Amino acid sequence: xxxxLDTHQHLIYRNELNYEWTKEIEPLSKKDFTIEDxxxxxxxxxxxxxxxxxxxxxxxxKESKFVQTLAKNTNNKxxxxxxxxxxxxxxxxxxxxxxxxxxGVLGYRRILHEVSDEVSQTDTxxxxxxKIGDANKTFDLCxxxxxxxxxxxxxxxxxxxTLILDHxxxxxxxxxxxxxxxxxxxxxxxxxxxxxxxSGIMAYCPSGKAxxxxxxxxxxxxxxxxxxxxxxxxxxxxxxxLAKGLTEWIAVTRKILSxxxxxxxxxxxxxxxxSIYKVKI
Numbered sequence: 001x002x003x004x005l006d007t008h009q010h011l012i013y014r015n016e017l018n019y020e021w022t023k024e025i026e027p028l029s030k031k032d033f034t035i036e037d038x039x040x041x042x043x044x045x046x047x048x049x050x051x052x053x054x055x056x057x058x059x060x061x062k063e064s065k066f067v068q069t070l071a072k073n074t075n076n077k078x079x080x081x082x083x084x085x086x087x088x089x090x091x092x093x094x095x096x097x098x099x100x101x102x103x104g105v106l107g108y109r110r111i112l113h114e115v116s117d118e119v120s121q122t123d124t125x126x127x128x129x130x131k132i133g134d135a136n137k138t139f140d141l142c143x144x145x146x147x148x149x150x151x152x153x154x155x156x157x158x159x160x161x162t163l164i165l166d167h168x169x170x171x172x173x174x175x176x177x178x179x180x181x182x183x184x185x186x187x188x189x190x191x192x193x194x195x196x197x198x199s200g201i202m203a204y205c206p207s208g209k210a211x212x213x214x215x216x217x218x219x220x221x222x223x224x225x226x227x228x229x230x231x232x233x234x235x236x237x238x239x240x241x242l243a244k245g246l247t248e249w250i251a252v253t254r255k256i257l258s259x260x261x262x263x264x265x266x267x268x269x270x271x272x273x274x275s276i277y278k279v280k281i
Contacts (some may be wrong), residue, residue, distance in 0.1 A: 002257060004250070005079070005270035005281050006050040007165070008199045008234025011035055016066050017057040025242070029121035035076045041237075045250050048270070049079040049281035053140075053234070054109055059083035061096065068103055079279040080106035082140060085126035088119050090221050096236040097131065106277045107138030109166075113147060120150050126157045133161025138276060140197070142166045148184035156192045162276060163193055164232065167200035174206045182221050195276065196226045198268065199234030202243035202252070210243040211253045217257055228260065228267035232276065 012019055012033040022028040038050070052071070057063035064083040069076035083100050085108040087093060100108075112120055119125060141163050143151045148169050155163050163171040165188060182260045188194050201218060202210040222231060233253060234260050257265040270281055 001046045002048050002254075002262075002265055002269045003048040003281055004233060004253070005279075006047050006235045006237075007082075007164075007197060007232045007273050007277070008236050009038065009050040009078075010055040010237060010239065011038070011067060011070070012055055012238065013066065017059060017063055019055060019057055019058050023218055027195065028238060035070050035078070038237060039076070040096060041063075041246050042250070045247065046248075047077075048079045050077055050235075051106065051273070051277065051279070052081045054082060054244055056084065056111060064100060064103065064105060071116045079281065080104070080277055082107040082109055084108070085110060085132075087125045087132075088115075088122060090124055090129075093128050094131070097128075097135065100135070101135055105137070106279070107140065107164075108132055109140035109142055110250075111142045111182075112150070113142065113144045117150055120154050126154065129154065129158040129161050133158060136143045138162045138164055139263045140164045140166050141194075144170045145172050145184070147183050147186065148181070152184065152187050152191075155188065155194050159191075159193055162195065162277070164197050166197050166234075167204075167236065168196060168198060168218055168222050171204055173201070173204040173214060173218065174232060178200070178217060178221070179260045181218075184227035185221055186225050189222075189230070193223075195230045195232060196222045197232050197234050197273070198222065198253075198256075200236035200239060202249055203236075203239065205243065214253075223260075228264040229272055231268045232273040233268055233270075 014032055025150045070076050083105045142153045203216050205214045240246050240249050
């Protein structure tokens, strides 16, 4: 069984933090989703390490510091933290960047479909993304399909920064039109600083049709344009519960990998992520 390095593991601890965004999402609105829950769900399924992905806690400073305490326990197999950050800030950005680098944070994310499109187009935002690249840290691109031209523009302006496109660029699979998304994926793939993350995609299927057959055209597209050496894998747990859950996504992932050569499968499963984030499993 090929090992998996999960580059998109969320954790939710309500006794420690507040997550306002979850209140209207029934599968996520009340429960905790802890590292112990994650380990129980994935036992025996070949996940040999994870990167914590910021879960949009109201206090993102506290979130990263709390997860750092979890990562210190090697049994939790948390190999690093991707922290929330606010590149649009003139004040406070560099303070958190420097502090989090001292903590050992591997990369950063700003969820850009929560804010106006203009945010990622400002000089302040772009200059700060370049500072992340100067620090040899990564930045996750979290845009909706309709915003992918903004992702392209940002990537073109920040060539020094390694950028990871979350959730295959959030294709509107339920909408049924693949052409607009595909063209944008092709454009993004032409930029060597952009990588693609295969994660979260089952949640965008039409209701009741989350299956490998439904997502296959989208997976084939990112494989064709990015290639395995520029693709990483993530679970998007517990948001993956909006589809069929984590164990089903891992099963689908293994079916996808089984159609590739051993070298291609290993690249997507863990090797590309190890290279980007400088971690080992």
